[in-house]
Each structure stands twice: as structure tokens, then as C-alpha cells.
Amino acid sequence: xxxxxxxxxxxxxxxxxxxxxxxxxxxxxxxxxxxxxxxxxxxxxxxxxxxxxxxxxxxxxxxxxxxxxxxxxxxxxxxxxxxxxxxxxxxxxxxxxxxxxxxxxxxxxxxxxxxxxxxxxxxxxxxxxxxxxxxxxxxxxxxxxxxxxxxxxxxxxxxxxxxxxxxxxxxxxxxxxxxxxxxxxxxxxxxxxxxxxxxxxxxxxxxxxxxxxxxxxxxxxxxxxxxxxxxxxxxxxxxxxxxxxxxxxxxxxxxxxxxxxxxxxxxxxxxxxxxxxxxxxxxxxxxxxxxxxxxxxxxxxxxxx
Amino acid sequence: xxxxxxxxxxxxxxxxxxxxxxxxxxxxxxxxxxxxxxxxxxxxxxxxxxxxxxxxxxxxxxxxxxxxxxxxxxxxxxxxxxxxxxxxxxxxxxxxxxxxxxxxxxxxxxxxxxxxxxxxxxxxxxxxxxxxxxxxxxxxxxxxxxxxxxxxxxxxxxxxxxxxxxxxxxxxxxxxxxxxxxxxxxxxxxxxxxxxxxxxxxxxxxxxxxxxxxxxxxxxxxxxxxxxxxxxxxxxxxxxxxxxxxxxxxxxxxxxxxxxxxxxxxxxxxxxxxxxxxxxxxxxxxxxxxxxxxxxxxxxxxxxxxxxxxxxxxxxxxxxxxxxxxxxxxxxxxxxxxxxxxxxxxxxxxxxxxxxxxxxxxxxxxxxxxxxxxxxxx
Numbered sequence: 001x002x003x004x005x006x007x008x009x010x011x012x013x014x015x016x017x018x019x020x021x022x023x024x025x026x027x028x029x030x031x032x033x034x035x036x037x038x039x040x041x042x043x044x045x046x047x048x049x050x051x052x053x054x055x056x057x058x059x060x061x062x063x064x065x066x067x068x069x070x071x072x073x074x075x076x077x078x079x080x081x082x083x084x085x086x087x088x089x090x091x092x093x094x095x096x097x098x099x100x101x102x103x104x105x106x107x108x109x110x111x112x113x114x115x116x117x118x119x120x121x122x123x124x125x126x127x128x129x130x131x132x133x134x135x136x137x138x139x140x141x142x143x144x145x146x147x148x149x150x151x152x153x154x155x156x157x158x159x160x161x162x163x164x165x166x167x168x169x170x171x172x173x174x175x176x177x178x179x180x181x182x183x184x185x186x187x188x189x190x191x192x193x194x195x196x197x198x199x200x201x202x203x204x205x206x207x208x209x210x211x212x213x214x215x216x217x218x219x220x221x222x223x224x225x226x227x228x229x230x231x232x233x234x235x236x237x238x239x240x241x242x243x244x245x246x247x248x249x250x251x252x253x254x255x256x257x258x259x260x261x262x263x264x265x266x267x268x269x270x271x272x273x274x275x276x277x278x279x280x281x282x283x284x285x286x287x288x289x290x291x292x293x294x295x296x297x298x299x300x301x302x303x304x305x
Numbered sequence: 306x307x308x309x310x311x312x313x314x315x316x317x318x319x320x321x322x323x324x325x326x327x328x329x330x331x332x333x334x335x336x337x338x339x340x341x342x343x344x345x346x347x348x349x350x351x352x353x354x355x356x357x358x359x360x361x362x363x364x365x366x367x368x369x370x371x372x373x374x375x376x377x378x379x380x381x382x383x384x385x386x387x388x389x390x391x392x393x394x395x396x397x398x399x400x401x402x403x404x405x406x407x408x409x410x411x412x413x414x415x416x417x418x419x420x421x422x423x424x425x426x427x428x429x430x431x432x433x434x435x436x437x438x439x440x441x442x443x444x445x446x447x448x449x450x451x452x453x454x455x456x457x458x459x460x461x462x463x464x465x466x467x468x469x470x471x472x473x474x475x476x477x478x479x480x481x482x483x484x485x486x487x488x489x490x491x492x493x494x495x496x497x498x499x500x501x502x503x504x505x506x507x508x509x510x511x512x513x514x515x516x517x518x519x520x521x522x523x524x525x526x527x528x529x530x531x532x533x534x535x536x537x538x539x540x541x542x543x544x545x546x547x548x549x550x551x552x553x554x555x556x557x558x559x560x561x562x563x564x565x566x567x568x569x570x571x572x573x574x575x576x577x578x579x580x581x582x583x584x585x586x587x588x589x590x591x592x593x594x595x596x597x598x599x600x601x602x603x604x605x606x607x608x609x610x611x612x613x614x615x616x617x618x619x620x621x622x623x624x625x626x627x628x629x630x631x632x633x634x635x636x637x638x639x640x641x642x643x644x645x646x647x648x649x650x651x652x653x654x655x656x657x658x659x660x661x662x663x664x665x666x667x668x669x670x671x672x673x674x675x676x677x678x679x680x681x682x683x
Contacts, residue, residue: 118551213529214498217522219339255501275491280468
């Protein structure tokens with residue numbers, strides 16, 4: 001194991017983490033502001049990937065595909081909020097889980113109905129394909145570097161939006177006391193629709209970015225949804241900063257765990273069993289991390305008690 | 306009194322139904338929704354195509370979706386055996402579902418024809434005279450890949466598969482035939498979608514080639530990321546990552562990759578040519594190996610119907626065992642454990658017009674039978 005390989009793996013972990021951030025930011029925002037547990041967040045991610053694949057196939061341009069993903073997921077988000085979620089604000093979390101779980105099934109079978117059962121084609125655009133050589137001689141895929149940069153840019157944009165703009169002030173106000181801001185004359189239902197569309201758009205954008213290097217298929221959102229929940233629980237539910245730190249932690253833990261644990265067990269075990277024990281433990285590692293964080297900080301790293 | 310009349314009427318209806326059903330009633334439990342639906346749909350379409358082409362009106366097929374969940378498959382199997390009273394069950398794609406369903410239905414005296422899953426437990430000690438596998442034992446294509454890797458002169462191969470029973474069987478099967486060294490061996494998480502960490506290790510390992518078994522979406526993700534990583538070692542894998550449904554989603558990233566299969570659309574025999582043509586005409590897409598397996602399964606069943614009555618299970622099983630049908634694979638025979646003895650081909654991914662598909666470039670193994678047959682006592 002060389003130091004270069006380690007650096008490459010850290011980059012991989014960072015990239016995975018930033019991808020997770022794009023998804024979990026929307027999830028944590030929606031929960032923090034609106035108090036909704038949105039299981040259909042993974043479906044919005046899938047909607048983004050399918051819209052990008054369809055858009056890119058129709059126009060031949062990946063960038064237009066990305067725009068289509070953002071639009072489609074945000075519009076789907078608005079429709080879902082107006083038709084379904086709006087009726088659930090006063091209900092308890094169990095009703096919300098039930099309704100958004102139904103949405104998962106509706107989105108999945110609806111997507112299958114429109115696009116068929118076979119995975120769609122979406123590839124990295126030519127100007128981002130291939131590998132570049134980083135300082136130190138590490139060859140690294142250009143597209144993954146781009147994801148890292150986009151992830152950082154979106155994180156910075158979100159921080160600015162929440163901290164510096166009027167909408168951001170309202171979002172934060174809605175988070176701490178929704179009755180009060182409604183009483184002050186802010187149209188709370190419009191604000192909720194906006195937040196939901198923003199969260200959905202982010203999920204769809206992430207789906208499109210990831211879709212280019214993964215399989216665009218029905219059901220692609222649910223594994224991501226689980227990871228996103230782990231991320232926001234670690235970071236503290238409702239906190240964008242928490243989602244960012246949580247996502248980077250999960251990304252690094254998962255990637256480095258997969259890589260280092262088999263090596264570590266290999267030091268004192270047979271290679272074959274070290275391999276299977278190491279990879280079995282690696283797939284549990286982020287949940288162990290979550291449990292560990294919750295023992296010391298039951299509300300997550302940046303959660304409010 | 307009323308109840309008794311009702312019962313009498315009901316039993317008469319049941320008798321009438323039994324008297325009418327001289328043909329065969331088939332219960333197909335397969336995956337038609339969720340991420341694995343492409344495989345089930347191909348098996349179903351291949352099967353129904355063969356039934357349609359036979360022109361027989363005495364075959365009734367009841368189709369249900371198992372959603373790729375073992376507990377649902379078990380419920381459906383109970384329903385098919387008890388309520389629907391089917392004679393033959395078929396259709397299951399996934400080995401874990403097959404393990405949950407097959408032993409119980411064969412124990413109830415029903416015949417099970419597997420169009421896909423071939424877990425080792427059902428090929429060895431758990432074999433049964435009423436269980437026939439028309440596709441392959443799970444290890445077969447991986448063993449073919451190991452044999453091909455020797456022929457291709459690979460000396461130092463990196464191997465990876467998901468950490469679940471079929472993944473472990475895959476690497477075991479490959480290693481059973483591969484004679485070179487292993488540059489590395491990784492078990493990935495089942496359903497994993499990001500392979501950056503594994504690809505970095507492949508690059509660092511100094512391997513001269515890569516063998517991978519990553520079915521479905523996992524394979525699509527791996528192939529796209531591998532093509533984009535700048536690593537250009539030759540890839541080998543079983544056909545599951547290169548079937549017709551997947552190749553269109555991977556695109557040019559898969560071009561030139563060698564994969565092993567018991568079937569290819571260019572196997573030269575009249576049955577296969579007619580199958581490929583009629584499947585395309587019927588469904589507007591190229592058939593996959595799963596479709597060929599569904600097609601062969603139905604034709605095997607139809608061949609036995611001409612020789613024995615399905616009510617006589619022993620005679621019907623004996624007729625099935627003769628495998629007297631025109632397979633898309635050419636010659637077809639069952640080994641002692643009712644699993645196929647067959648040729649494993651090497652295929653290469655090519656582009657024909659806009660469509661990505663496979664071309665056979667050689668054979669990896671001929672007359673291949675699985676190692677578990679020795680444990681089978683029937």
C-alpha cells in the first residue's frame with residue numbers, strides 16, 4: 001500500500017461524501033423547516049437521473065440534461081408538496097412515513113411505466129471523460145474531480161442562501177417557530193413549497209450527476225436514501241452544516257473502511273477470511289459510526305437538543 | 306341442508322374443472338417489478354413465445370410477480386400449489402428465492418423447471434428427481450471465465466464479486482479453473498454503486514487482467530466507472546453483466562469486453578436463428594440469454610407433454626430427463642443431477658448499428674458439467 005493510493009482513496013471518499021451531501025442537504029432542510037420525514041426523497045433523486053438521461057438523449061447535451069434533471073425534480077417536488085405533503089403537516093410522523101412510502105411505490109412503478117424496466121443510458125460528457133494526472137502522479141477521473149468541485153460550490157451556495165438572504169432568514173425563522181413567522185405575515189405555505197422544491201431539485205441534481213457514472217434504473221434512489229438518513233442523523237437533523245460534516249464523514253469512513261479493513265485484518269489472519277471479515281465489517285462501518293456518534297451526542301453532531 | 310348442497314355443487318364444479326384440464330397448468334413466479342425486473346420479463350417473454358409457437362391450446366400459464374422477495378415467492382408458491390393446483394412451477398430468477406421455494410414444491414410432488422437460478426445446494430445433496438435446471442448451475446459461467454483466462458494467457462488476475470452466496474460461488478468457480486496468480490480478491494457490498502475505491506486498488510495491484518461478477522445495476526456502474534478511470538486492463542466476466550438489457554445502458558464503455566455464456570444470438574442452428582428472429586418480431590428487441598432460457602424451458606416442457614401425462618409425475622419427469630427438444634443452444638442433455646451438460650462460449654461485446662450486442666469468438670469449455678453432480682443421490 002503506497003501513500004499515493006491512500007491519497008487517491010481519500011479523494012474518492014471526499015467525492016462520495018460530497019455526492020451524499022447534495023442528497024442529504026435537501027432531506028435535512030425539509031425535515032428541519034417543515035418537520036416532514038420524506039421517504040420519497042430517493043424517488044426525487046431517481047426522477048433527476050431519468051430526466052437527465054432522457055434530456056441528454058433528446059438534446060445530445062449533458063449540460064441540458066442536468067438542467068432538465070433540476071427542473072423535473074423541482075417540479076415533481078412542487079406537485080408532491082401541493083397534492084400530498086401539505087395535508088400531512090399536522091399529522092404525526094407515522095402518517096407521513098406511510099404517505100411518502102406510498103409515493104416511493106408510485107414513483108417507481110410510474111417511472112417503469114414511462115421508461116420501461118431496463119436501465120437507461122447516460123454517460124459522462126466527452127469534455128469531462130478520462131483521467132487527469134494530479135500533482136504527485138496520481139491519475140484521477142476528471143468527472144469525479146468535477147463532482148468534488150460542484151459539491152463544494154453547492155455547499156457554499158447553500159450556506160450563503162441560508163445565512164445572507166431574506167429567504168434564508170425566513171427558512172431559519174420557520175425552523176425555530178413556524179406559528180410566529182406565520183403571525184408576522186410570511187406566507188408559510190409558499191415558503192414550504194419553495195423549501196420542498198429546493199430540496200427536491202438538489203436531490204434531482206445529485207441523481208443526474210451520479211447517474212452518469214452509475215446505473216440509471218428504477219429503485220436506484222432507495223439505497224441512497226438510507227445513506228442520506230444515516231448522514232443527517234450523524235450530522236444532526238435539520239442542520240445543513242451537520243449534513244455537510246456528516247456526509248464527508250460517511251464518505252471517508254465508507255471508502256477508507258472498504259480499502260483499509262481487509263488490509264488490517266490481513267495482518268493477522270488468513271487472506272481469504274481477512275477479506276470476507278474485512279468487507280463484512282466495512283459494510284457495517286458507517287452504522288457503527290452512527291451508533292458511536294449517537295452515544296456521545298444523541299441529537300447528532302450539530303443537532304439542537 | 307343448504308350447506309350440503311353448496312358443498313356438493315362445489316365438488317362437482319371442481320370435478321368438472323379437473324376433467325377439463327387435460328393439458329398442463331404452469332405456475333410462473335418471476336420478478337416483474339423492482340430493479341431486477343428486466344431478467345424476469347425476458348424469461349417470461351421467452352417462455353410465452355415458445356408456448357405461442359407450439360400452437361397448443363392446452364397449456365395454461367399463471368404468472369405472478371415475486372418482487373425479488375423470498376417471502377412473497379413462498380406465498381405465491383403456496384397459492385399456486387394449493388389454490389391454482391398447477392402441475393409445473395417455473396420462473397424464479399434469484400438463487401435465494403429458489404432455495405426458499407424449490408425444495409418445498411418438489412416435496413409436494415410438483416415439478417419445478419428452473420429457467421435461471423442454479424444454486425449449488427440444489428445441484429448436489431439437495432437434488433431432486435422433480436427439479437430440472439434448464440439454464441446452468443451457478444458456477445458454470447464463472448468456471449468458463451476461469452478457463453478462458455488461462456487460454457488468454459492471463460497470469461495475474463484481480464477478481465471481485467459482491468459479498469453474498471452467488472458472489473462467493475462466482476469467485477470459487479473462477480478459481481477452480483484459473484491457473485494463474487491472483488493480484489487481489491475483493492468482496493464488495495451487495496448493491497454497491499460506487500467502485501472508485503476498488504478501481505484504485507486494481508490500478509495499484511499490478512494485475513494484468515480483471516475478472517468481475519457484478520450482476521444488474523452493479524455491473525453498469527462498475528463498467529462506466531472503469532472506462533472513465535484510465536485503467537485499461539482487459540476485463541472478463543460472466544454474461545450476466547453483458548446481457549442485452551444492460552449493454553444499452555453501458556454503451557461504448559463495454560465494447561471489446563470478453564464474457565462467457567452458454568448462449569449467444571449467433572449460435573449457428575436453425576432453432577436459434579428462428580428464435581432470435583421471432584423474438585425480435587414479437588417484442589421489438591433483441592433477446593437476452595434469459596429470454597433464451599425461458600424459451601428452452603417452455604420447449605422442454607412441451608417436448609415432455611407429447612410423451613407422458615403430467616398427472617403421472619414419474620413418467621413426466623422421465624420424459625423431461627430425455628431433453629428431447631430443439632434447444633437454442635444446439636445439442637442439449639441433462640447430467641445425472643438434472644442440470645445441463647453444455648458448452649460455455651466466449652463472447653465479445655460489439656456494436657451493430659446503434660445496438661450493442663455480443664458475438665461469439667470461441668469456446669471456453671465443452672461438455673461441461675458441474676462439480677456438485679457427484680454429491681447428488683437420486
